[in-house]
Amino acid sequence: MKKTILIMLMLLAIATGMAAQGERGYLGISLGPSIPIGEFAEQDPDNESAGFADLGAMVDLSLVYRIGKGQYGVTAMVRSQLNPVDEEALFSDVLQEPGISFDTEGGRWGMRTALLGAFGSVAFSDKISFHARVMAGIVGVSSPNVEATVTGPAGTFIVEQSSENASAFGRLYGGGFTFNLGNKIALITNLDYFTATPEFSNVEVSINDIPFSTNQSLSQKVVTVNFSVGLGLKF
Template structure:
């Protein structure tokens, strides 16, 4: 009976300690899925990003200002592939529509987005499940990368290529999401989160070269929106 009472007291003290916690330092990684214009594969729409499934890594610092509300900062890097097969098929059909029987084989790097954001969150503690539920809203700066791309063109008349160089842009980003923190030790949490991240980048001075020797400078605007699901570890402050 005495041991049982001591166990109950220990559990209550642990719950009380976490209920009064001041925040956490977290590391997370996960899957990044493009949505909207970023995921579109409509070759006739200039906003189509042809983005595919990617990944992200995040370092975050959350600090409570009271019992429920707090501020959070986040440094994140994510990368999304380009669906080169869909882009190649789309470009070939576009050339055919214009009267050219050309087979286009596209190779490309990855879309990249690095963000530094700050925002607010609210924390709800559910003691019976040893979990905090923490919705958050954040805004900040983003560094976006338009990947290099090469079109290898093949027709009955010969071979050629078009090369698009890499370009970058600084812009703004925002994030809306919810995190879950499960208590797994005196100082540690198991973190899960799901969020929506969006940034609109305008890439300028994009250099385009051709096998014929011509060079063209263009600009391009892309809305980069993703739904991200991550797992990680948190350390209690």
Template sequence: MKKIILTVLAAGMTTVSFCQKSFILSHQDKRGFFAVSAGGSLPVGQFASSSPDEKGAGMARRGVAFSLAGGVRLVGPVGLMVRAEQHRNSVQAQSLLVDGFSNGTVDAGNWSTTTFMGGPYVHLPIGRFSINTRLMAGQAQATMPTTSLTAPATETGTSVETSGSKSTALALGGGLAVQYRLGRCISLQLAGDYTQSRFTFSGLTSTTWTNTGRAQSSYFTGDRTVGAVSATAGIVILFGDCYRPF
């Protein structure tokens, strides 16, 4: 009987010790992280404008955003991080149907913008929660979509196709992420980020076909300011103990 009691007590003490250790390690501060997120992309400013009379209007709709990020704290709560993000936004096609194309058809591709940025971030732990704020700079690449307009035969009987183009530019941005610690090395994350770049798309071609079959082409350069806010959710992998008591 005495041996049984001692065995039960030993098992209980081991369980308590294991629970205490798990609790401490689940709150242990980490130096670095990797994060994978996905969510929505909200175009802002000229990028979201649907006015065909506004020079530089991007006519972008809400879309999707994906991001990969990693960072390491260097001094106290301050560290450096890198982040890659892609936005895909469709075009407000109906806004293109003007000047003889009001009853026509339109076919348009998608805006695609990819950014690679780095910069400082600040990590603020609050129990199981933590807040990360960051300022970023880097490079962006954007693809302007091809658009095609066709007027019905009862109107002008004209078709116009404007080619797409790719361009690179300086990218600036910043954001904030709220993380909730699930265990020793995993957190859930909700994040909001803003990025902006000004692109110059060269070599754009606009080709017009009339009902007689003749085609006329013109070449031009277009400037577009692409600004978007992403709201994403994802998983964070934590690594590197700041201090480990075990």
């Protein structure tokens, strides 16, 4: 969290400096839904690559700087993204057993992203332009902490998978539209494809009241399609 705040302050400082130089660009904040796809959204408990991710949400702060008077430039972004886990799908094998009931708590994938890249834009008029961007950078991913209280003929016990953190290389491909609302404000829309493959170690799975606990390593391919709407402060 502290790193994210620091990066946001750095972007604000850069934007202030470029504004003094009279350059063209904007500092924008956007939010919207995060839609998992592929293995990340897979909900088959027999598939070891399944991520069980559901529809989530994301918010990002982006800096866009157009080089010279052309239609190309550089861009930077920090993003926070959350995707909850479909716990019923995760424990669907258990639900099929007769006489078994369970209750679950929590469980979500968390991502904190810092990306740099390039963009190009095409103006349709003084008010509307289209932009495309390609970005890459570092992603910090936290795996879901999942806890289930299982009740059956043998009694009640708690199964828990711990949350672990991992870093990975992330890529983003996207585009969108910018609508000028005035001299200083623009409406920004974006649709992007984001992917990363973090590798987690020492993920602990334990069963309370039963002498069973194991540490395992896992790799999860994360792929999401994100749509966002926001406002940009032009400089």
